[in-house]
Amino acid sequence: MTHKIPGARYVSFKGIFEPNGEDTPIVLEVPNYQRGYDWRKEHRKDLFDDLERLGRLGSNAIHFCGTVICTPIPQRPNHFHVVDGQQRLTTLVLIDALLARKTGRASCVVRDNNLLFLPQSSDRGFFKALVKNENLTKVGTLGQRNCLDAAKEIEAWIEALGSGSEKMMRLVEGRLHVIFFALENAGEVSKVFETINNRGKPLTQMDLVKNHLIYMQALYGWDDVVDSVWQTIQGIVQDTQMRGGESVDTVLRAVVNAMFYPGRRKAGETDYKIISAQVAKKGDKDKFERFLGFLESAFRTFRDLRAAVQTEKRDPVATQLTYLNAQSNVAGILPLIFARQWMRNQDESDAPVLEAIEKANFRLYGLPGAAARSDSRNVTLNKLAYAYLARGKNKGEKLEIHVGGTIVRDASVVVVLAGIVHAQHKDGMRQIVSSLTLDDDDGYDFYGWDELRYFLARWEEGLLKTQSFDFGRLKRRLGASKPDDYLAREHIIPQSTTGPVETYKDSQQLRRLGNFMLLPHGINSSAGNKSLEDKLEVFEKKKSKTILLLQNSRLEQCVKSANAFCARLETRDDKKFGPIGNRFNGSTIKENRDLVVAKTLCDLREEEMISFALRAWRMEGESSAGLAFRGMFSFSYDGRSYVSKEESAETKANENHILDTDDKAPETKRRKRRDEVIERKFKPDRWD
Incomplete structure (x- = not known):
């Protein structure tokens, strides 16, 4: 089977799905590694305003709605993965389908009762039912919730149009134009993705990393493992109620600090740039797969951390995760937490290490005034996480960390953590007591x-x-x-x-x-x-x-x-x-x-x-x-x-x-x- 690659076309919204001279329509699918639908009310209002403004112009006027970039799906002719444009496409598909329902006309996004635009597999059934006015299942994902909210806003907007609904549908299908560009293979994705500036949220570091990994995977012909890892991560993100890219990128940064780059960064050294320089650049499949494994493990650990709210004497690991979760700031210690959970053996308790991590975090950054006297950039702890991962499970090999002018060296990460704290605070008892009390000239509250x-x-x-x-x-x-x-x-x-x-x-x-x-x-x-x-x-x-x-x-x-x-x-x-x-x-x-x-x-x-x-x-x-x-x-x-x-x-x-x-x-x-x-x-x- 061979694809007929449409290349670059300047087409109407309806023309995306109906190539010139072709009876077989194009089907667009959003791959599972993409983030779910997350346009907000303000994004949709901008689109409504553009459409209403276009309706007030002459009949020859058109509105350019951006670029849609796709890649062919192997062994499935005329089926393409959406690389960029899914947020606008999802919204326009909902608008067209709901206008069709209002006017009784056929929608250009439905052919022979089949939907020509499909979101991620986890949201696909819900989206089909929403577009085709079938019984909806219970909302199960954040993407589904956002689609339902969008549909309600669109219905209210259409109701306000009154008799202008048919005109609006013709306008949407015929006078909204895009540049539809199909790449010849998935290996080209990374070349263009990082320069895309869509109308929705700006690309996060995770977006850029994901597409770089897809590019390397295609370049070297490796098995498609990125998709399954990202499905897992997306599920975890929804479970932990991470909003936007900030929390996700916090996990990513901790992963990069632990695995590749524990030191202070130079200007412009982003997580994406570090990963693209480290992972798969030389075709190192083992390093590629190890990074993916550690990344997935880190998100699982983060989910477990954020879900931990109960202490249990019979489960010391859950207890220490609960303590860490309850602390106000664990960002500096995340690389070490991720490293420990990645390194653990099934027959070995993590509790002593996690307990030492909790104590060190509280002593270095939790006690009043402690952070001002500690390494505020957490470089020392990042270096310990890096050394811990690099050593692997060879416990006989000693870890060595430099703290100021002091060298801390031992095979046990627990002992090394204690050495780091001691190097920062020579008199631990005095540190704790003085931090928790007020002197007569102390204005602290x-x-x-x-x-x-x-x-x-x-x-x-x-x-x-x-x-x-x-x-x-x-x-x-x-x-x-x-x-x-x-x-x-x-x-x-x-x-x-x-x-x-x-x-x-x-x-x-x-x-x-x-x-x-x-x-x-x-x-x-x-x-x-x-x-x-x-x-x-x-x-x-x-x-x-x-x-x-x-x-x-x-x-x-x-x-x-x-x-x-x-x-x-x-x-x-x-x-x-x-x-x-x-x-x-x-x-x-x-x-x-x-x-x-x-x-x-x-x-x-x-x-x-x-x-x-x-x-x-x-x-x-x-x-x-x-x-x-x-x-x-x-x-x-x-x-x-x-x-x-x-x-x-x-x-x-x-x-x-x-x-x-x-x-x-x-x-x-x-x-x-x-x-x-x-x-x-x-x-x-x-x-x-």
Whole structure:
């Protein structure tokens, strides 16, 4: 069988399907590797406006509607794959078919009850039914949804035309012209595709890569594997609700960084250019197939990552993917995630590596202020992913990474990740503690921390101990299903608080990590800016209707402990808090009591939070060189807790955390005495 290649023709829309002198019509098919129909309302409005403008011109006027580029389908005469123009063609086919239905005339896109334009196979049955006015099946893909939306808009537009429908149909079929160009073989696709500038969305890096791979496949006569890989990727894109090219190209960039190019890029070095230089240029079929395999694996991993919302002790891989999914930014660590999932063995757990990846990402880019002190371009982690892939499954071969002036070298990727973190932050315990606390001269507000909800969710899971935690409650948004279950960040002591709490150190207590909690939206909307006492009443009333988080249920005990400590200070008879003669009077107590409660409350909560963080994000082999986290104490040493205006460098440490090697320091003694008063035990945290 041989094709009669029509070459380049300047034809009407109807003429696309009816070559001059040919009884057999041309059938156009959109290959499965193409993206689905995704024209939006604004694109269709432009076309409607063009058609209406054309109708107002003379009968000889025509409108040029762009170029349609196709390639012949082997062994199927007069059947062509659409390389460019599918968005316009899909819209025009719908317009012509719906005009035909309105006027009772035959459409030029239907011959002998067969449709002459066919979208991707996944949308083909739905599209045929839509065009031929048959019973529609349930919408199954984003492309089908967009076609249905387009049909409804077109029907409304035709209805507004009224008696002008027949004229419009003649205009569409006879006075809209295109350049119809058929390439002689699929190998020419890549030569023209990257220069195409259609009227719809601009071409993404994935579009360009896909067509380069098709070109190389045709050039070397390799089996058609690109089509099946792209079908899989398109399905994954729809499953994960990726919109447009940005998220898709994010995955592509991570693949390129891991497999080919982990370093900093020069101006103009796009993913497409790197891939076209690396893949199949020398006819290396193994490299071609390996890239396709890794690309498909990466999209599968990305789908699994975005679907992970539940932790499960029996499935540590799902747990670590859930943690990574809940973090605000994983773009820098994606190459390493993809590399690990590509390299895994069926009989081997990925969990230790994924756990190290999660910890490293949080330590390098999640903690407040960490990213500013780290490699913001993620080059080091990209190089590790590249080395990891290059080494393959030969675990005896050591990985070597340069971090600044330090060389990290080991066979275990877990150990190397720990070395990268240590090279960036020499004292890991100090990094975690100082990042999660405020010094007296620190203006940071934890409300603006990107990972605040993730941190509080991880802490909540730590409090649960034996139960799992639904991290999907972080992903849900208001208006979605179960809106009252959506977890929001909330101040414990409200921002509307006035007096000493507001004025002390520029509202320091309101900005501290210890002043935040996660609240289900149903409770958060009730609690709002209520006072601390009123919030506790709301929580008590809501217990029967909404399951409170443990961090909220335990708040009442923290408040009781803070009040007990205040009561002891107010008696003025505890010598361990300073000489009685230097104490405060009744009016000072009354004026400043709320500040003392706020300080104590934040101290107690932050001790628990930081102790958890030191367990959760400690990297392999890290030590603290004799340091111990001994708790939080934001008061002065001499017991003058109610006269904060008289604090000085001699009586008040700038740091509110206690991190040292000496448990006999003044602040440690005061903290111990506080715990005795409230009958609480706190065990210092060490990394021995």
